[in-house]
Every structure is written in C-alpha cells, then in structure tokens.
Amino acid sequence: MYKKIKILIITHNFYPDLSPRSFRATELAKEFYRQGHEVTLMAPEKKGLESFLTEYPINFKSLGTLRWKIFNFKSFGILGRLYNKAVNRLLPLLFEYPNMEIFFKVRKALKKENDQYDLLISIAVPYPIHWGVASVWSKSHRKVAKVWVADCGDPYCLQENDTFRPPFYFRWIEKWFMRKATYITVPTLNSIKGYFPEFHSKIQIIPQGFKFEEVRKRPEIMDGIVRFGYGGGFIPGRRDPKEFIQFLVQLPVERRFEFHVYTHTPQYILPYIQNDPRILIHNPKDRLEFLYTISGFQFVVNFSNKGTVQTPSKLIDYGIINKPILNIETGNLDKEAVVEFLNGNYRKSLKVECLENYRIENVCRKFLSLADASK
Incomplete structure (x- = not known):
C-alpha cells in the first residue's frame, strides 16, 4: 500500500x-x-x-x-x-x-x-x-x-x-x-x-x-447479419483500409454483413466503398459508448501498425469486451481469414495476452x- x-x-x-x-x-x-x-x-x-x-x-x-x-x-x-x-x-x-x-x-x-x-x-x-x-x-x-x-x-x-x-x-x-x-x-x-x-x-x-468495471456490454445481435466494427484513424500505406474494403465490396450481395467504421479520417475509406450499403461510416463515439455498441457485434477489426514498436491501444478495449479480433496487415491481406470470420470461424483471432496488466x-x-x- x-x-x-x-x-x-x-x-x-x-x-x-x-x-x-x-x-x-x-x-x-x-x-x-x-x-x-x-x-x-x-x-x-x-x-x-x-x-x-x-x-x-x-x-x-x-x-x-x-x-x-x-x-x-x-x-x-x-x-x-x-x-x-x-x-x-x-x-x-x-x-x-x-x-x-x-x-x-x-x-x-x-x-x-x-x-x-x-x-x-x-x-x-x-x-x-x-x-x-x-x-x-x-x-x-x-x-x-x-x-x-x-x-x-x-x-x-x-x-x-x-x-x-x-x-x-x-x-x-x-x-x-x-x-x-x-x-x-x-x-x-x-x-x-x-x-x-x-x-x-x-x-x-x-x-x-482502463477501469474494466466501467465497460458495459450488450447481448450479441443475432439476426442473420454478420456485424463487425472498427474505431480509430487510418494512415495511408501504414494503417491502410484500402485493400480490405476493396475485398469486402467485391463479395456477392447475397453475403449479408455490415462493417461499421467509427473514424475521424473517412477520406481514406470513402473512395473504395462504391456505394456499398454494407459499409457504414460513423463519427467517432465516446469510448464507453463505442465499446457498448460493438460488444453486440460478432467480431471487431484491428488495422495493425507497421513494424512492432507501436501497438494500438484499442486492442486492450477489444480484449475487455472479449470479442474475436480480425487483424488486418497493410499490403498482406489474409483473405482466407476474412472469409473465415464472416463464416463465424475465429481460429485466426488475434489474442490479447495478460489482460490484467491493463487494469x-x-x-x-x-x-x-x-x-x-x-x-
């Protein structure tokens, strides 16, 4: 003490x-x-x-x-x-x-x-x-x-x-x-x-x-639509959504999903959406409100930084709400993993180790x- x-x-x-x-x-x-x-x-x-x-x-x-x-x-x-x-x-x-x-x-x-x-x-x-x-x-x-x-x-x-x-x-x-x-x-x-x-x-x-006890979670939405989300900024060529978005929009329209993006840098995603209604862009939310919202989704998305020196802190939040994490590497999109996540197979989910350290x-x-x- x-x-x-x-x-x-x-x-x-x-x-x-x-x-x-x-x-x-x-x-x-x-x-x-x-x-x-x-x-x-x-x-x-x-x-x-x-x-x-x-x-x-x-x-x-x-x-x-x-x-x-x-x-x-x-x-x-x-x-x-x-x-x-x-x-x-x-x-x-x-x-x-x-x-x-x-x-x-x-x-x-x-x-x-x-x-x-x-x-x-x-x-x-x-x-x-x-x-x-x-x-x-x-x-x-x-x-x-x-x-x-x-x-x-x-x-x-x-x-x-x-x-x-x-x-x-x-x-x-x-x-x-x-x-x-x-x-x-x-x-x-x-x-x-x-x-x-x-x-x-x-x-x-x-x-x-973070104070773990402040985070509220809601039941997962189960209506046949696969929902997943990301919150944060983008960096062209580093934390870049282009390849991922282009892959999503070319999936058949019968593939029912919603990708919710909460960001202050929508300019790095808008050119690739092609008016696909399955990609939804929102303004950033308060952290606790954002976590409550995405806790009802099937999984969350992380765009990894270049190299190993900088680790996104949002991974801690994703760990707190205990959601599978689809990790996207710029220039090295794992299309197989994306399809598996859309099918409910999370074997390639990114793990957040030693969560207690972040209390x-x-x-x-x-x-x-x-x-x-x-x-």
Whole structure:
C-alpha cells in the first residue's frame, strides 16, 4: 500500500477528447484521485471539462487556450490547395508547428509553479510537452517534483508509422530531454526499440490502463447479419483500409454483413466503398459508448501498425469486451481469414495476452513504484 502523495500530470489531450493519449491522462487522473492522492492536472483549456471536475474534483491548472494555427487557403483554388498540402506537411515536420506552442505554455506554467510534487508525469504526444518540462528541469529548479516520468505512447525520432521521420536536429532535442527525465515510460516491451539505446536503462514498461468495471456490454445481435466494427484513424500505406474494403465490396450481395467504421479520417475509406450499403461510416463515439455498441457485434477489426514498436491501444478495449479480433496487415491481406470470420470461424483471432496488466489499478501502482524507488 502506497502512502498518499502529490502528483502533477501535464498533458495536451484530456477529457472529453477521444484519443489514446487523452484516455491515458484521464484514466490516470481518475484512478490516482480514487486512491486518495492529491492530483493536479495541467492542460490547455477544455470545453466540457466541468462535468469531469464535478465527479473527480482534482486541481485543474489551465495552460490557457492554444492559438497557433496553420492557415487554410483552399479558397484560392489549385494554388491554395497545393499551399495547404505543403504547409500542413512541412511545418509540423520541420518545426513542430503548431505544437511548439505548448512547449512555451508548459515552460511558463512550471516557472510559476510553487508547489513541490512527489511525482510529475508528462504525457506525449505532442513531444513539446516533454521539452517544456526539460527546459525548467535543472538542479536549481528540480523542486517542482522529486521524480519526473516522461510517458511516451509512440516513439518520436525513430517512429515507424509516418511517411517521413523528423529531421536530424530533433534527435538532439529528444536526447536532451531524455537525459533529464528520471524515467521514460513506454506501453510495451517492443516499444523500447523506438528509442535511442543510451536511454534504455531509464525505460520502464507501463501499458495503457482502463477501469474494466466501467465497460458495459450488450447481448450479441443475432439476426442473420454478420456485424463487425472498427474505431480509430487510418494512415495511408501504414494503417491502410484500402485493400480490405476493396475485398469486402467485391463479395456477392447475397453475403449479408455490415462493417461499421467509427473514424475521424473517412477520406481514406470513402473512395473504395462504391456505394456499398454494407459499409457504414460513423463519427467517432465516446469510448464507453463505442465499446457498448460493438460488444453486440460478432467480431471487431484491428488495422495493425507497421513494424512492432507501436501497438494500438484499442486492442486492450477489444480484449475487455472479449470479442474475436480480425487483424488486418497493410499490403498482406489474409483473405482466407476474412472469409473465415464472416463464416463465424475465429481460429485466426488475434489474442490479447495478460489482460490484467491493463487494469488501471495495476497501471497506477507501477507509476507509484517509480516515485517510491527514487527516494
């Protein structure tokens, strides 16, 4: 049993945002509060946060409203669209714009911070969160916290799932902040390969965590239609739905199925649907609502990332609701497996091992052990 401590969580994404990093920060804040710790959260100003703070009255310190934006000039025709495409690719890649704004927000907030915390957890992405902490983390200013844990969901410089890796100069910045952090946390053993070898001794494995008891399930719908679903984004050439969708739409119309897709990137699926009514696209849902919905389906779909460094956190959710998982690898579609799943044969279902490791109670215990180990 750990004694009650003061914890500061710094994050860009938080409730009610729908993203793995938002779930990470939100679930940690909730469970630390439930365990009786004194929790402070630093994040940009959020609409809709009031209901959360009513139920979980943690100390919220606003980083203010983020104002840096990439201007859109699509109204200028072809040239405007070309400009938009270039700047939306190059500014984030070369300068981390507009995410660099949060570096200055975090730096300013921590310089004004008078409290001393037992544990500081900074959560990326975006990585300028960590850089902001590193900019004030020195021997003269280490009083902000006794222990700093830099939590990394996905790698930065050595990532595998973007078309381009960040330029060479970001390697200096990544190594700079990693030298200062007390610990670096990653979600899986394979994730370690996404970070520079000289910092592997600092890396601790702490997976994504959820409160299992919050998840409601409904009875499976048995009306002769095979229903399956996916929730999340797509990445062309990496986590790409094209091959899978093209295979589904060419199946005979007598094959009764519904593939429900909940995504904020429908542009990567719409061109291949061919008006097939069996492919249904929805806006993203609240996590618990989404899980309740798909728990009534026959199976769920996962689009795997390139390589082994990044593991989709939605696999944990799929494991919690105990549904067969059809895993789709970009460029290597197993058509036999797809047909088997449609026929109710799940022998090739992807397995989620050691599900108990993802209970938020166990995840928080691992973070607390880092604060305890550094005394």
